Amino acid sequence: MTALRLLGLTGSVAMGKSHAARIVRAFGVPVFDADRAVHDLLAPGGGAVAAVLTAFPTVRGPTGGIDRPALGRIVFADEAARRRLEAILHPLVRRAERAFVAAARRAGHRLAVLDIPLLYETGAERRCDRVAVVSAPPYLQWQRALRRPGMSPERLRGILAGQMPDPIKRRRADFVIRSGFDRGETVRQVGAVLAAMLDRAREGGGTDAP
Numbered sequence: 001m002t003a004l005r006l007l008g009l010t011g012s013v014a015m016g017k018s019h020a021a022r023i024v025r026a027f028g029v030p031v032f033d034a035d036r037a038v039h040d041l042l043a044p045g046g047g048a049v050a051a052v053l054t055a056f057p058t059v060r061g062p063t064g065g066i067d068r069p070a071l072g073r074i075v076f077a078d079e080a081a082r083r084r085l086e087a088i089l090h091p092l093v094r095r096a097e098r099a100f101v102a103a104a105r106r107a108g109h110r111l112a113v114l115d116i117p118l119l120y121e122t123g124a125e126r127r128c129d130r131v132a133v134v135s136a137p138p139y140l141q142w143q144r145a146l147r148r149p150g151m152s153p154e155r156l157r158g159i160l161a162g163q164m165p166d167p168i169k170r171r172r173a174d175f176v177i178r179s180g181f182d183r184g185e186t187v188r189q190v191g192a193v194l195a196a197m198l199d200r201a202r203e204g205g206g207t208d209a210p
Contacts (some may be wrong), residue, residue: 004105010119012133014145021115023190025070032100042066051088076158133173136180157168
């Protein structure tokens with residue numbers, strides 16, 4: 001079976017990670033989207049709905065799923081609440097990630113990407129061969145974030161308080177992708193990272209971690 005290398009893709013809120021992930025997909029490399037997995041878990045019929053409603057009874061959505069803005073207002077203002085939510089969601093997201101990796105391996109891919117916003121915060125880098133961090137200047141991060149519906153300076157500060165600071169992520173990363181300026185340059189940087197990973201795959205390095 002083809003050895004599969006895993007590249008962790010991460011970055012703080014509004015740094016441009018989602019754009020980088022879209023570029024990765026355009027290169028034909030499969031991407032596991034942890035945010036999408038959470039969205040599915042909290043949607044009507046999702047695997048986390050019952051447990052989340054038990055822990056946070058006031059966040060039931062009108063169609064039977066979770067009212068994510070209401071849940072966000074609770075957990076971003078309360079560290080203990082955030083940890084309760086993570087204890088519910090993280091094992092379920094991890095299960096979805098294992099299924100993604102197994103499918104990528106069966107399909108014969110040599111490289112797959114784990115797009116995980118809290119990669120370092122949850123220790124997920126230990127499951128990756130290399131890590132790429134997407135980064136932008138702080139002023140640009142704040143401009144982007146505050147354009148998002150429902151975002152406020154207070155909420156953004158709460159989100160950032162739960163994330164490892166960007167300078168530390170950059171120091172720990174194997175690759176840093178600078179975003180926010182020329183989109184063609186972002187494509188070039190992502191392509192160079194993928195090429196480096198595939199070169200190592202051709203040399204025989206890979207992971208069989210589940």
